[in-house]
Amino acid sequence: MTALTLTLKQALPGRLDLSPLSPTLARDGLGGLAALQVHMGTRQHALGELFAIKGDDASNVVLAGDLSRVDQIGAGLAAGSLRVEGHAGAYLGLAMTGGRMTVTGNVAEFAAVGMRKGSIEILGNAGDYLGGALPGALQGMAGGQVVVHGDVGARCGDRMRRGAILVAGSIGDYAGSRMLAGTLLALQGCGAHAGYGMRRGTLLVRGTIPIDATFADCGRHVLPIVHLLFRSWQPLGGAFAGLADQVRPVQRFMGDRGADGKGEILHFE
Amino acid sequence: MNLNGVEVQDTFAEAFGMRGTRLIITGENLKWAYHGATALTGFATSVIACGVEAGIERKLGPAETPDGRPGASVLMFATSSKELGVQVERRVGQTILTCPTASCFGGLSEGDPIALGKNLRYFGDGWQASKVVGGRRFWRVPVMDGEFVCEETTRMVRAVGGGNFLILTTDSAAALAAAEAAIEAMRKVPNVIMPFPGGVVRSGSKVGSRYKTLPASTNDAFCPTLRGVVNTELPPEAGCCLEIVIDGLTADDIRVAMRVGMQAVIARGRAAGVVALSAGNYGGKLGQFHFHLRAILQEGDTPDAGAPTGGAA
Incomplete structure (x- = not known):
C-alpha cells in the first residue's frame, strides 16, 4: 500500500475548510473521496477538483502543495498518520483524538485547539493560540503532545488542561495564559506576561522571561520531575535531545497568585 | 543422585x-x-x-x-x-x-x-x-x-513464593560458606528475591505444633541437636542445616534461581563440608507449585534465564 497523497492542483483563491477529510477517511475509507464536498468560502467543491489524489493507504495521508490557505487540516483525526508537506492554515488538528501529524512548514493560528490525544510535530513556526481554547471554550488542549521546532505566537496553551507543548524556539506574549494544567516548554524564552491567570500547570523556560509581579519566587532547586520530563523528551531529538545530559537547577516561581496560584514557571539555563 | x-x-x-x-x-x-x-x-x-x-x-x-x-x-x-x-x-x-x-x-x-x-x-x-x-x-x-x-x-x-532448598553440611561454618556462595550466585538472577537475613533462614518450620495457638513450629526433623530423640532426616555426617527461600515473579524464575543456587553449593562439594541438598515441603498438599530438586538440576540452563519480567522502568 502506498500513502494516500493529496496534492493541491493550483493556488487557492480563498480559504479552504478541510475539516471533513479525516473523519470521512476514518468512516468511509477511500470510497467517494474525490467527490467529498469541501467548502471554500460559501462555495462547495469536490475534493478531486482541488487535489490530485494518489495512493491507497487511508491511514497514511500526505498533503502537498501550498496549504497555507487550507484550514482545519486533520481536524478530528483519531488514528493513523497525516503529513503536510509545506505550510498549513489555521485550526490544524482541531479536536484531534489520536494519530500522528507532521507539518514540514509553518502553521497558522489555533493549531491543536481542543486536542485530546495523539501528537503533532511542526518543523517550522506556529501562530497564536497553539493548543489554546476556542473563543468561549472553558478548556484548551486536553491531552497529547505538540512539538514545535521553530517559534510560536502569543497565547500558546491558553486555558490548556492537560498534555505537553514543547517549543524549541520562543513563545510570544501570554504563554500559558489561563492555563489549568499541563506542561509548556520554551527553549528560547517567552514574551511578556507568561502564565497570566494560570491556575496550575508548568511553564518550563530557558532564556529570557519577564516574570510578572503575581508570581512568587520560590528559589532555585534541582527537581527530579524536571529530569524525568527531560528524559521523556530525549527521543524527540533536535534541541530537546541534550536537555537530560546534565543536572539543570531551576528557579521556581509559583503563580498566578491572582488566580489559583498553584501553577509554576520553572526557569533554567 | x-x-x-x-x-x-x-x-x-x-x-x-x-x-x-x-x-x-x-x-x-x-x-x-x-x-x-x-x-x-x-x-x-x-x-x-x-x-x-x-x-x-x-x-x-x-x-x-x-x-x-x-x-x-x-x-x-x-x-x-x-x-x-x-x-x-x-x-x-x-x-x-x-x-x-x-x-x-x-x-x-x-x-x-x-x-x-x-x-x-x-x-x-x-x-x-x-x-x-x-x-x-x-x-x-x-x-x-x-x-x-x-x-x-x-x-x-500473580507470583510465586516459597521456593526453597536446604543445605545440609558437616558444621555451621561449612553451611554458612555454602549458603553465601549460593546467595551470591542467585542474586544475579532477575525477578527473584531471597527475603531472609542475608538470603538465608535457619528456622525452617513444619506445619502444626503441640501448642493450640501455634500453627507452625520448628522443623525438628532437620534440627541437629534433636537427632537422637526425633525421627531425623539428617544424614549421620550432617551437623548443620540452612534453608534458602525464594520468591519470584514466575515459577520459571524460581526454578532458575534454585538451579543456580544449588549448582553453587554443589560446586563447593563434599570437600567443603556439604553433605546433601534437600527441600522443605508439606507433603505436597498445601502449595500448588512443586519444585523437584533433581529435575531442576537436570533441566540445564533454560533460555529465559536472565530475562527480567516487565522491564525495569
Missing part, C-alpha cells in the same frame, strides 16, 4: 501463589537510593508476621531508571492483593517518602494497577501536583529537601 560428593535428595520444594510487584527506588546517588530500598524491605522476611516478603532485586544504573538517577529495584510479595496494596502504601509512606532525595516508581509494565502515590500524595496538604509523562502519572509532593516524586500506581502480578 550424587554430584561432587553431595547427595541431592529425591524431594521437592513446595511453593504458593502470591501477589507481587516491583518498585524502582532512585536517589541522588546509589547510597541514598539504597538507604530507602533497605528500609523499604526491612522486616519483610515472611508473610507470617511481616505482611510482605520483600527484598532488593538488584541495583540500577541511571540509564535504567525513569528519572535518570541511580537506584534499586525492589520486589514485594504478599498473600493477597489487598494485603500487598496495604503494605506497599504503608512501607513507601514510611520509608521512601521519608528518605532524603528518594523517588519511587512502579517497575512492571503489566498487571493490575495498585495505589503507590495515589493516596500518599495527600501528605502534600494541597500543594501536591501531578505530571503525566508518557501515559504514566507522577505525583510531586513538597517535602523539606525539595520534592518527593512518586508514580501514582504500580502494577501487581
Whole structure:
C-alpha cells in the first residue's frame, strides 16, 4: 500500500475548510473521496477538483502543495498518520483524538485547539493560540503532545488542561495564559506576561522571561520531575535531545497568585 | 543422585501463589537510593508476621531508571492483593517518602494497577501536583529537601513464593560458606528475591505444633541437636542445616534461581563440608507449585534465564 497523497492542483483563491477529510477517511475509507464536498468560502467543491489524489493507504495521508490557505487540516483525526508537506492554515488538528501529524512548514493560528490525544510535530513556526481554547471554550488542549521546532505566537496553551507543548524556539506574549494544567516548554524564552491567570500547570523556560509581579519566587532547586520530563523528551531529538545530559537547577516561581496560584514557571539555563 | 560428593535428595520444594510487584527506588546517588530500598524491605522476611516478603532485586544504573538517577529495584510479595496494596502504601509512606532525595516508581509494565502515590500524595496538604509523562502519572509532593516524586500506581502480578532448598553440611561454618556462595550466585538472577537475613533462614518450620495457638513450629526433623530423640532426616555426617527461600515473579524464575543456587553449593562439594541438598515441603498438599530438586538440576540452563519480567522502568 502506498500513502494516500493529496496534492493541491493550483493556488487557492480563498480559504479552504478541510475539516471533513479525516473523519470521512476514518468512516468511509477511500470510497467517494474525490467527490467529498469541501467548502471554500460559501462555495462547495469536490475534493478531486482541488487535489490530485494518489495512493491507497487511508491511514497514511500526505498533503502537498501550498496549504497555507487550507484550514482545519486533520481536524478530528483519531488514528493513523497525516503529513503536510509545506505550510498549513489555521485550526490544524482541531479536536484531534489520536494519530500522528507532521507539518514540514509553518502553521497558522489555533493549531491543536481542543486536542485530546495523539501528537503533532511542526518543523517550522506556529501562530497564536497553539493548543489554546476556542473563543468561549472553558478548556484548551486536553491531552497529547505538540512539538514545535521553530517559534510560536502569543497565547500558546491558553486555558490548556492537560498534555505537553514543547517549543524549541520562543513563545510570544501570554504563554500559558489561563492555563489549568499541563506542561509548556520554551527553549528560547517567552514574551511578556507568561502564565497570566494560570491556575496550575508548568511553564518550563530557558532564556529570557519577564516574570510578572503575581508570581512568587520560590528559589532555585534541582527537581527530579524536571529530569524525568527531560528524559521523556530525549527521543524527540533536535534541541530537546541534550536537555537530560546534565543536572539543570531551576528557579521556581509559583503563580498566578491572582488566580489559583498553584501553577509554576520553572526557569533554567 | 550424587554430584561432587553431595547427595541431592529425591524431594521437592513446595511453593504458593502470591501477589507481587516491583518498585524502582532512585536517589541522588546509589547510597541514598539504597538507604530507602533497605528500609523499604526491612522486616519483610515472611508473610507470617511481616505482611510482605520483600527484598532488593538488584541495583540500577541511571540509564535504567525513569528519572535518570541511580537506584534499586525492589520486589514485594504478599498473600493477597489487598494485603500487598496495604503494605506497599504503608512501607513507601514510611520509608521512601521519608528518605532524603528518594523517588519511587512502579517497575512492571503489566498487571493490575495498585495505589503507590495515589493516596500518599495527600501528605502534600494541597500543594501536591501531578505530571503525566508518557501515559504514566507522577505525583510531586513538597517535602523539606525539595520534592518527593512518586508514580501514582504500580502494577501487581500473580507470583510465586516459597521456593526453597536446604543445605545440609558437616558444621555451621561449612553451611554458612555454602549458603553465601549460593546467595551470591542467585542474586544475579532477575525477578527473584531471597527475603531472609542475608538470603538465608535457619528456622525452617513444619506445619502444626503441640501448642493450640501455634500453627507452625520448628522443623525438628532437620534440627541437629534433636537427632537422637526425633525421627531425623539428617544424614549421620550432617551437623548443620540452612534453608534458602525464594520468591519470584514466575515459577520459571524460581526454578532458575534454585538451579543456580544449588549448582553453587554443589560446586563447593563434599570437600567443603556439604553433605546433601534437600527441600522443605508439606507433603505436597498445601502449595500448588512443586519444585523437584533433581529435575531442576537436570533441566540445564533454560533460555529465559536472565530475562527480567516487565522491564525495569
